Amino acid sequence: IFNLIVMYNYESDAVFFFLDSHKHKDKYKDKEYKHKEHKKDKEREKLKHGNSDHKDMEKKYKEKEKMKHKDGSTDKHKDKHKEKRKEEKFFVCFFLCSPPHVKSEPDDDYHSPKYEKSIKRERDNDYEYEFKPKKIKTENDKKVKKRKQEDEDIKSKKTKGKKGEATDGKKKAKQEPEEKWKWWEEERYTDGVKWKFLEHKGPVFAPPYEPLPSNVKFYYDGKHMKLSKEAEEVATFFSKMLDHEYTTKDIFRKNFFKDWRKEMTSEEKSVITDLNKCNFTEMSEYFKAQSEARKAMTKEQKQKIKEENERILQEYGFCIMDNHKERIANFRIEPPGLFRGRGDHPKMGMLKRRIRPEDIIINCSKDSKYPTPPPGTKWKEVRHDNKVTWLVSWTENIQGSTKYIMLNPSSRIKGEKDWQKYETARRLKKCVDRLRAQYREDWKSKEMRVRQRAVALYFIDKLALRAGNEKEEGETADTVGCCSLRVEHLKLHPENEGQEYVVEFDFLGKDSIRYYNRVPVEKRVFKNLQLFMENKEPDDDLFDRLNTSILNKHLQELMDGLTAKVFRTYNASITLQQQLKELTTADDNIPAKILSYNRANRAVAILCNHQRAPPKTFEKSMQNLQAKIDAKKDQLCDAKRELKSAKADAKVRRDEKSKKAVETKRKAVQRIEEQLMKLEVQATDREENKQIALGTSKLNYLDPRISVAWCKKWGVPIEKIYNKTQREKFAWAIDMADEDYEF
DNA sequence: GAGATCACTTAGGATCCTCGAC
DNA sequence: GTCGAGGATCCTAAGTGATCTC
Numbered sequence: 179i180f181n182l183i184v185m186y187n188y189e190s191d192a193v194f195f196f197l198d199s200h201k202h203k204d205k206y207k208d209k210e211y212k213h214k215e216h217k218k219d220k221e222r223e224k225l226k227h228g229n230s231d232h233k234d235m236e237k238k239y240k241e242k243e244k245m246k247h248k249d250g251s252t253d254k255h256k257d258k259h260k261e262k263r264k265e266e267k268f269f270v271c272f273f274l275c276s277p278p279h280v281k282s283e284p285d286d287d288y289h290s291p292k293y294e295k296s297i298k299r300e301r302d303n304d305y306e307y308e309f310k311p312k313k314i315k316t317e318n319d320k321k322v323k324k325r326k327q328e329d330e331d332i333k334s335k336k337t338k339g340k341k342g343e344a345t346d347g348k349k350k351a352k353q354e355p356e357e358k359w360k361w362w363e364e365e366r367y368t369d370g371v372k373w374k375f376l377e378h379k380g381p382v383f384a385p386p387y388e389p390l391p392s393n394v395k396f397y398y399d400g401k402h403m404k405l406s407k408e409a410e411e412v413a414t415f416f417s418k419m420l421d422h423e424y425t426t427k428d429i430f431r432k433n434f435f436k437d438w439r440k441e442m443t444s445e446e447k448s449v450i451t452d453l454n455k456c457n458f459t460e461m462s463e464y465f466k467a468q469s470e471a472r473k474a475m476t477k478e479q480k481q482k483i484k485e486e487n488e489r490i491l492q493e494y495g496f497c498i499m500d501n502h503k504e505r506i507a508n509f510r511i512e513p514p515g516l517f518r519g520r521g522d523h524p525k526m527g528m529l530k531r532r533i534r535p536e537d538i539i540i541n542c543s544k545d546s547k548y549p550t551p552p553p554g555t556k557w558k559e560v561r562h563d564n565k566v567t568w569l570v571s572w573t574e575n576i577q578g579s580t581k582y583i584m585l586n587p588s589s590r591i592k593g594e595k596d597w598q599k600y601e602t603a604r605r606l607k608k609c610v611d612r613l614r615a616q617y618r619e620d621w622k623s624k625e626m627r628v629r630q631r632a633v634a635l636y637f638i639d640k641l642a643l644r645a646g647n648e649k650e651e652g653e654t655a656d657t658v659g660c661c662s663l664r665v666e667h668l669k670l671h672p673e674n675e676g677q678e679y680v681v682e683f684d685f686l687g688k689d690s691i692r693y694y695n696r697v698p699v700e701k702r703v704f705k706n707l708q709l710f711m712e713n714k715e716p717d718d719d720l721f722d723r724l725n726t727s728i729l730n731k732h733l734q735e736l737m738d739g740l741t742a743k744v745f746r747t748y749n750a751s752i753t754l755q756q757q758l759k760e761l762t763t764a765d766d767n768i769p770a771k772i773l774s775y776n777r778a779n780r781a782v783a784i785l786c787n788h789q790r791a792p793p794k795t796f797e798k799s800m801q802n803l804q805a806k807i808d809a810k811k812d813q814l815c816d817a818k819r820e821l822k823s824a825k826a827d828a829k830v831r832r833d834e835k836s837k838k839a840v841e842t843k844r845k846a847v848q849r850i851e852e853q854l855m856k857l858e859v860q861a862t863d864r865e866e867n868k869q870i871a872l873g874t875s876k877l878n879y880l881d882p883r884i885s886v887a888w889c890k891k892w893g894v895p896i897e898k899i900y901n902k903t904q905r906e907k908f909a910w911a912i913d914m915a916d917e918d919y920e921f
Numbered sequence: 922g923a924g925a926t927c928a929c930t931t932a933g934g935a936t937c938c939t940c941g942a943c
Numbered sequence: 944g945t946c947g948a949g950g951a952t953c954c955t956a957a958g959t960g961a962t963c964t965c
Contacts, residue, residue: 512955520933520956566928574955580927581955595929644931645959648924654957688958689932727923730960743930743959790933793949802948871933878931901951 359502361590362597362910370565372591376542378497378506380549380557381570381583382490384513384532387411394464397457398450408441412529415516417461424518430527434516437529497569497585498546505586506569511538517576521655521690525576537572567591577653588906597910600881602739603747604921610748613736614639621702627723631732633706634660634721638745641695642785644688645726645742657686660742661726666716670707671696679704693787750782750879755921757781758888769856772898775888780866782875790871803861810854817847876900882908883915890917 367373389410395402396413405413416425416434424430435453442450450456475483494509514532519525535555542548544562551557558572570583585591606613617639620632637643637660646659658667667685674680674696681704683695699707710720726742733740757778762771821843828836876885882900886908889896896905896912905912 508954510954518934518956523956568928571928577956579956582928584929592930599930647959649958657957659958689934689956691933726960741960788932874932903951 358909359590360910360913361502361593362914366594372567373499373564374543375501375546376497376499376564376569377546378542378549378569379494380540380551381538382494382510383535383552384511387414390414390461390464395460397460399452399455400457403446403449406443406446409438409443409446411514412438412441413456413458414461414465415514415529417458418465419516420458420462424516424526427526429522429524430516433525433527434529437527441529499585499589499591502590504589504591507584507586509583511572512574512581519655521657521686523655524652525654528576531575533572533574539571541566541569541571586906588903588909593907593910596907599747600751600883600921602744603751603881606737606740606744606748607752607921609737610639616736618700618702621700621706627728629706630710630721630724631729633703633710634724634729635733636699636703638742639749641683641697642746642749642787643693644746645729647726655686655690657688657690659687659726661721661724661729663720664716665711665714665718665720668707668711668720670704670711672704674698681707687787691787691789746786747879747881750786750875751881751884751921753782753785754778754880755884758884762888762892764892767852767855768894768898769860771892771894773862775885775894775899776867776872779872779876779880780870782880783870783872786875786879788871788874789869792868800861800864803857803864807854807857807861810850810857814847814850814854817843817850821847877904877907881921882911883919884921886911886915887917887919890915 387407389407396405396410397403416438419425431453439447439450495506496503497506498504511533512530515530517523517525517528517530535551536558538551538557540549540557540560541563542560543564548560549557568582568584571580573579574581587593587596613635617632617635620628621636623629623632638645644659646662648662649657658664663685667683669682669684671680671682672678674682677698679701680696680698683693683697685693687693707720710722714720714722730741733742733744758775761774761777763774766774821840824836824840824843828840885899886896888894889899900908900912
């Protein structure tokens with residue numbers, strides 16, 4: 179929805195992040211841009227025009243920026259693009275880790291792809307520039323040993339007293355909650371075994387379809403038409419989405435209509451031939467009224483529903499895994515409906531069919547009490563595979579992919595994996611300098627594939643790009659990651675706004691979130707990119723000799739367990755740690771420290787391109803907050819005035835009573851000042867957070883021990899950083915990290 | 922070695938629910 | 944006690960990467 183612009187200033191070692199919603203319509207209209215986006219852009223524009231409050235923020239930050247960067251580089255940037263981006267601009271400025279230094283190097287050894295192709299075979303066998311196998315072996319041995327050592331370290335941290343509990347799996351359902359189970363103090367399974375005992379009640383199915391009351395009618399071509407139960411159910415799916423933009427999209431309508439017709443009787447099929455003649459309004463109104471009625475229910479009715487939900491949760495929401503009662507994440511089967519793909523998904527609107535017990539595979543222990551299927555039905559299969567973590571699986575009909583029911587993030591099985599993930603990222607920290615030196619060396623390689631690999635790795639490392647697996651064309655939205663970038667996603671600027679060798683990225687990443695970034699790169703990278711793009715069509719792959727499998731194989735050789743995504747975890751966590759060090763001031767009070775934390779978190783979210791649509795109520799809530807601030811300011815003025823007069827009074831009277839009055843007034847002023855500051859901090863935080871989602875990085879990329887250590891060091895209650903669910907997920911980190919923890 | 926499959930993590934939007942203001 | 948904002952939770956799509964199959 180918004181463009182992310184990242185600018186790097188060499189002199190100040192600063193990275194500037196801009197969130198900018200200006201149009202790139204021209205680019206999208208470009209003939210070469212095959213996968214057209216104008217519709218989406220128009221929608222984005224619509225969204226964008228609803229948010230025009232950035233100017234004030236811009237002013238605020240401009241001042242901060244001036245203080246931080248005397249070279250005025252961002253001003254230059256701004257001036258040049260003032261016209262383009264005159265609508266609005268919101269930005270946050272951060273200092274990140276030291277940038278690569280630009281060296282001027284001779285333009286040697288550059289060949290066109292054609293030339294490269296002609297010598298490809300020869301060169302593919304030429305390992306002169308490859309990682310030396312002998313070295314790898316010794317290094318890898320060391321790494322393996324190191325890893326084993328890490329495992330030992332982790333094990334030695336664990337108390338052995340509880341050993342008997344978790345291992346041999348017979349059901350002895352422990353009366354849990356009283357004392358939280360510290361799984362991180364126990365032995366881990368090896369050899370891919372995930373559990374020894376697993377018992378659960380199976381999934382909760384979607385409620386059966388309830389036909390519409392007879393007064394709720396469907397009209398075709400202006401005439402009432404009674405639909406069969408099957409056709410009616412699918413029609414209700416569409417009617418429930420009538421207010422959603424989806425139903426205006428051609429692909430959505432086309433897919434829906436095609437699948438809907440499959441559910442119709444032959445008679446219905448012969449009559450209903452045009453979706454535009456269908457009138458779902460009464461259905462839509464009915465569901466809206468139902469929704470309102472639900473909201474208007476009495477307390478007792480709501481309580482009853484709550485109790486019923488709680489009963490279901492207690493019955494189906496937990497399993498017994500190795501003597502412990504563990505919470506299940508998603509024990510409800512996805513109800514039928516219309517598929518809502520993200521971005522320009524070719525399958526949006528298709529019918530997601532109802533999942534029946536006959537579609538379900540149950541996974542549990544042989545010696546457990548198997549879940550019973552609903553009366554008159556049976557499971558597709560009951561299996562006992564303890565090398566996987568899922569409890570239930572089924573195949574969905576849209577993409578043909580498998581869906582799973584798994585455990586909650588607070589469970590042992592998920593927690594261990596999470597912990598391990600951060601340990602791998604910490605191992606990368608120890609060797610990242612070597613890896614960086616290596617890929618820089620590889621930019622000069624005579625082998626095209628090695629150069630491509632090295633440039634891709636540089637992007638993954640520096641820009642936190644995702645790996646970019648290949649995708650089946652026509653099956654999903656056209657999104658890319660690093661390895662799947664196409665020529666059309668990059669523009670090369672030998673000179674741009676006073677900076678040399680600028681690469682302009684513009685592509686849709688995961689969830690069709692736009693990644694827009696103009697970044698200066700090293701000369702060698704730039705020259706290599708020119709070479710990779712030479713004689714290619716816009717829709718050709720940028721890295722034609724690379725895919726994620728090749729890249730990960732290479733990474734595996736450099737460090738045991740290293741894959742492309744480890745870089746994202748590593749760079750996110752290290753950025754948080756650095757930012758916290760830089761931004762936290764000992765003298766700050768708790769709200770100011772929390773603001774610093776959120777800013778550090780925000781730096782990571784921007785690095786990882788975690789965007790969100792601004793909340794619909796954003797403008798209003800900001801106005802409300804501003805009104806509160808204004809009122810508080812008035813209150814402060816009054817309080818100060820009263821203090822002044824109390825002081826004057828005390829001076830004249832010189833008695834205890836008036837002295838006391840001065841003291842009371844002074845305290846009132848102090849209190850109001852604190853309240854005002856709190857409100858102002860809140861406003862700043864909210865404004866800066868408008869289009870950035872902090873949750874994703876907090877939950878998935880930031881080693882929680884960094885946050886825990888920071889909280890302990892600065893006396894910030896952990897509840898201020900992590901909510902209840904997050905504390906449950908990160909219980910292991912909260913328990914084990916002390917204030918000296920270093921990522 | 923390429924493609925398919927499987928098992929998982931990561932992701933943003935929708936919906937629910939709580940808490941503070943009035 | 945009511946209302947609404949916003950945080951918490953739910954939902955499920957969309958990635959990554961290992962392994963299997965041919």
